[in-house]
Amino acid sequence: MTERTLVLIKPDGVARNLIGDILARVERKGLTVAALEMRIAGADVAGEHYAEHAERPFYPALLEFITSGPLVAAVVEGPRAIAAFRQIAGGTDPVEKAVPGTIRGDLALDGQQNLVHGSDSAESAAREIALWFPNLAQS
Numbered sequence: 560m561t562e563r564t565l566v567l568i569k570p571d572g573v574a575r576n577l578i579g580d581i582l583a584r585v586e587r588k589g590l591t592v593a594a595l596e597m598r599i600a601g602a603d604v605a606g607e608h609y610a611e612h613a614e615r616p617f618y619p620a621l622l623e624f625i626t627s628g629p630l631v632a633a634v635v636e637g638p639r640a641i642a643a644f645r646q647i648a649g650g651t652d653p654v655e656k657a658v659p660g661t662i663r664g665d666l667a668l669d670g671q672q673n674l675v676h677g678s679d680s681a682e683s684a685a686r687e688i689a690l691w692f693p694n695l696a697q698s
C-alpha cells in the first residue's frame with residue numbers, strides 16, 4: 560500500500576552538507592520525494608511538530624536546535640513508506656540503536672542532532688504533512 564511520510568533533514572544535516580546523501584538513500588531505497596522545501600522552522604511549527612515531547616526534559620533544547628538554522632522538509636511516498644524510512648534512518652540514538660548502513664548509524668553520533676526525523680505512524684504522518692505542507696492535496 561502506498562503511503563506518505565514526513566521526513567525532516569534537521570539543521571545538523573543541512574549544516575553538514577548531507578542533504579544529497581540523505582535524499583539519495585531515500586531514492587535508492589525506492590521511495591519517491593513527492594514534495595520538498597528548505598526553510599527555517601519557526602517556534603510555532605516546531606512546537607507543534609514536537610508537541611508530544613512537551614513534558615520531556617530535552618524539549619527546550621530540541622526546539623532550540625530544530626529552529627537553529629535551515630532544515631529540509633519532505634513528503635516521501637512509496638510502499639510502506641513510514642516503516643521503510645524509519646528503517647533507513649536507524650534508531651534515535653545513532654550509536655546505541657542505529658546500526659551501520661543506516662543514515663544515523665553511518666553519519667551521526669548524537670541522540671538529539673541525529674540528522675533526520677521520520678513520522679512514526681500513519682496518524683503522525685497525516686498530522687505532520689498537514690503541518691509542514693498545508694497546501695499539499697491529501698492523497
Ligand code: CMP
Nearest residue numbers: 612617621651670671672673675676677
Ligand atoms: P525525532 O525522531 O525527530 O523525534 C524526537 C526527537 O527528540 C529525536 O528525533 C531527537 O532529535 C530528540 N531526542 C530524543 N530523545 C532525546 C534525548 N534523550 N535527548 C535529547 N534529544 C532527544
